Amino acid sequence: MNFITGGTGLLGAHLLFNLVSRGEKVRALKRSNSNLKTAENIFKFYAPQENLFSKIEWVEGDVLDILSLEEGMKDCDFVYHCAATVSFAKKDKEQMFKINIEGTTNVVNVALKLNIKKLCHVSSTAALGGSTEDGKITEEKLWEEEKDRSNYAFSKKFSEMEIWRGIEEGLNAVIVNPSVIIGAGDEQKSSGALFQKVKKGLKYYTHGINAFVDARDVAEVMIQLMKGEYQSQRYLVFSENASFKEIFEQIADGIKLAPPTKEAKPWMAAILWRVEGIRSFLFGSEPLITKENAESAFRKAYYSNEKIKKELGFEFRTVKESIADAAKFYR
DSSP: OOEEESTTSSHHHHHHHHHTTOOOEEEEOOTTTTOOOHHHHHHHHHHHHTOOEEEEEEEOOTTTOOHHHHHHHHHHEEEEEOOOOOOOGGGGGHHHHIIIIIIHHHHHHHHTTOOOSEEEEEEOOSSSSSTTTTTOOOOOOOOOTTTTTHEEEEEEEEHHHHHHHHHHHOOEEEEEEEEEEEEEEEETSTTHHHHHHHHOOOEEEEEEEEEEEEEEHHHHHHHHHHHHOOOOOEEEOOOOOEEHHHHHHHHHHHHTOOOOOOOOOOHHHHHHHHHHHHHHHHHHOOOOSSSSHHHHTTOOOOBBBBHHHHOOOOOOOHHHHHHHHHHHHHO
């Protein structure tokens, strides 16, 4: 039996689909107020003629509720910990730290208590160090507390530390550090928001560079790592490094709309996030852009996926293919 946290999210839903499609038994944790519609739509998108979604055993609970974790993990062999909060708004820091760090602490402690065979933890490229001299960031790059580190990055770094602590106490675990994940999902969240921005007529682009990966590939890598003899390791999981300009152009092509044509300058973003901060404070609404994601839009980060490709012999889908497939869903 497989136990999954974060099964209603983009990656978690793709992982569930992969496992169920293999005929594996899955039990997924969900909050009492969780909306399963997006996850169900993902299943229908990939397998419209099959009723695979009904094969998931959903259990109510929360990563902050130890009793629900114990009940959910009972009689399970493998745990996939996908649950996390992603936010760049200052007001979300406390709750994000609780879910990402304390939640991971709870998952690790229950896994140890119940003698779970193996755990796979979903971290992020944000938990790695900055660029190296040769320009490529690898799994060996040590964390640096740079001034522009986001609260999200800190939350993922500290959650990783809980996994390493669990490993020291006897937990069999692996960590994956995916980049920006592309796939069918919620247009309001994750990479789905990129598709929504283009659909709304995005005018500006930046030359910032990041790594991107297909949700289906991340799910497949996780399963292969869990089924293999891999342990006490972390792996960067992504397909390509690409500029946001390229990504937005490919999204626009996929959903048959015009791409952004104007280059945004750093000073423009600096003004915008300050204005948005004032508006958010005055009206209590979510800022459309924060200092952290404004800076990330201009940052150029290059990663290396040689470790995962070498150890698994894994071949990733191209970003162009991933965007084209996801665009069919968002259209």
